[in-house]
Amino acid sequence: MTHPTDLFADFVDGTLPADQRQAVSAHLESCSTCRAEVALALEAREALAALPEEPIPLGTTRDVVRRAKPPRRTASPRVYRVAALAAAASIIAFGGFLALRETNRESVTALSGEAAAPASSPADLEPGPFDRDGDYDSSELVALAGKTAKHSGAAERKAPSGDLTAAPGTTANKQLAAGEAAGVDVGKATRCLKKGGAFGHGGQLIGVFEAKYQGKPAVFGVLLEGPEAGAAHDRAVVWVVSRSNCEVIAFAQQKFPGVSPSPSVPASSAIP
Amino acid sequence: MGEQAADGELVRRFAAGDPAAFEQLVSRHEKRVYNLCYRMLGSREDARDATQEAFLAALRALPSFRGDAALTTWLHRIAVNACFDVLRRQKRAPLAELAEDAEPWPPSPDHAESAATAVDVQRALARVPEDFRAVLVLHDVQDLPYEQIGAILGIRVGTVKSRLHRGRVALAGLLRGTPGAPAPSEGTVTT
Numbered sequence: 001m002t003h004p005t006d007l008f009a010d011f012v013d014g015t016l017p018a019d020q021r022q023a024v025s026a027h028l029e030s031c032s033t034c035r036a037e038v039a040l041a042l043e044a045r046e047a048l049a050a051l052p053e054e055p056i057p058l059g060t061t062r063d064v065v066r067r068a069k070p071p072r073r074t075a076s077p078r079v080y081r082v083a084a085l086a087a088a089a090s091i092i093a094f095g096g097f098l099a100l101r102e103t104n105r106e107s108v109t110a111l112s113g114e115a116a117a118p119a120s121s122p123a124d125l126e127p128g129p130f131d132r133d134g135d136y137d138s139s140e141l142v143a144l145a146g147k148t149a150k151h152s153g154a155a156e157r158k159a160p161s162g163d164l165t166a167a168p169g170t171t172a173n174k175q176l177a178a179g180e181a182a183g184v185d186v187g188k189a190t191r192c193l194k195k196g197g198a199f200g201h202g203g204q205l206i207g208v209f210e211a212k213y214q215g216k217p218a219v220f221g222v223l224l225e226g227p228e229a230g231a232a233h234d235r236a237v238v239w240v241v242s243r244s245n246c247e248v249i250a251f252a253q254q255k256f257p258g259v260s261p262s263p264s265v266p267a268s269s270a271i272p
Numbered sequence: 273m274g275e276q277a278a279d280g281e282l283v284r285r286f287a288a289g290d291p292a293a294f295e296q297l298v299s300r301h302e303k304r305v306y307n308l309c310y311r312m313l314g315s316r317e318d319a320r321d322a323t324q325e326a327f328l329a330a331l332r333a334l335p336s337f338r339g340d341a342a343l344t345t346w347l348h349r350i351a352v353n354a355c356f357d358v359l360r361r362q363k364r365a366p367l368a369e370l371a372e373d374a375e376p377w378p379p380s381p382d383h384a385e386s387a388a389t390a391v392d393v394q395r396a397l398a399r400v401p402e403d404f405r406a407v408l409v410l411h412d413v414q415d416l417p418y419e420q421i422g423a424i425l426g427i428r429v430g431t432v433k434s435r436l437h438r439g440r441v442a443l444a445g446l447l448r449g450t451p452g453a454p455a456p457s458e459g460t461v462t463t
Contacts, residue, residue, distance in 0.1 A: 009433035012440070040444035041437055047393045047447060048412035056306040060320050061298050064327040068294035200390045227315060229391045253316065 003027070003034050012041045052197045055239075055251035058138045135212040136220075138250065141238055145254040148222055148236035152206065153256025184210050193221040196241035196248045202229030203237060210243065213250055217243040225253075234259045279343040286334055294334070298327055301344070304414065305351045311409040312355040314398040318362075326354040341423060348416075348424045352406055359402060396446035404439030411436055 004024055010016045011024045028035045136144070189208045193199070203225035210219055218240045224233040233256075240250040279297070286293035305326055310319035329350050337346060397405060410421045411432075418432045425432070 009437040041440040044440035044444040054310045065295045069291045
């Protein structure tokens, strides 16, 4: 037979009937070109099968779902509750993270000599007791990403080399050390985040803490990332993995304020 | 089979005017749709846009969904088309050129191995011609059978297998760094 390339997909997938499989195997024994090609195909199949599942960022389908529902009165008490909880959560202090935001403010002030960064209420900076029982929900997670984006975005713009770790007083080690001071085993938590896929995009870890997410004990990883690995940071992301099996529970991302949309995205693609 | 029945029930409830039915359909399928879009488009932004467009299109088309295809097949078809729309709108320079200019990414010392692999595979995948890439994602990433992929893409099973094999060879060649990739498709039907 000539090279049986039309059978190679099935062959690599193991779905050929026995007689055809034997015929292909026999051909491969004597044909180095086809052997090399099948080897490539197998490599590709395995590489693709090993790709991790990407978590869908919170809020992606919120607007579309809203469009399917009949219009309702705005639930303002809920909006208030979310805002209040987000503020309370910032006090509740996932210790390492609060230390992070304080240090960001210091770095912004030190570098620019200006008044401190975007307005946060004084309560944001009060160190609170480290509360392992804090319980986030999805809107609070998105708010956390937003706060990080706001503070980190400002710090990044003012850091001389654009690298947050180069700004005085804001080394990632210091931030993570603050997490340790709050009682988190940072090494273990980081490994758990890694297992869940949090470092699969090449971001920079700036904070780790433990709390609950929708009632489940979780590890939270706060990272700065760019649109792709190696690109300049333009967003804050928060990964939430289960403390028991390190699988991803939730994911939120928010771009730094003032970052222009990616050139590939037409401005008119926003869904109203 | 249970999955299809559950989808069918939600479609019925949607048709009957149940306001929560679409939300439940979305939450059942959004992760798969997002992953399909992410692997096709290579960026979270684009995947987000395509996912939103796909579900918006699904919302509009759901009233006329007759159930002659499985809902997942129908939804995948909408999602793949949304991805192709995004790719068409971008009118990017061929990604092969972009990749040459890109800075090499230094993996951080602690997370070198697994992080590098996933990023490298995704980057290589983004350089595989779109028609092959679609089959690679649907089959090797999302584990769909040949027949369903044929129904999603509107091609014969023989064509699915051919694109699958050629796509795999192209991807592995890119991963190994050899310039052996087939010529990029130009939107016309490739075998």
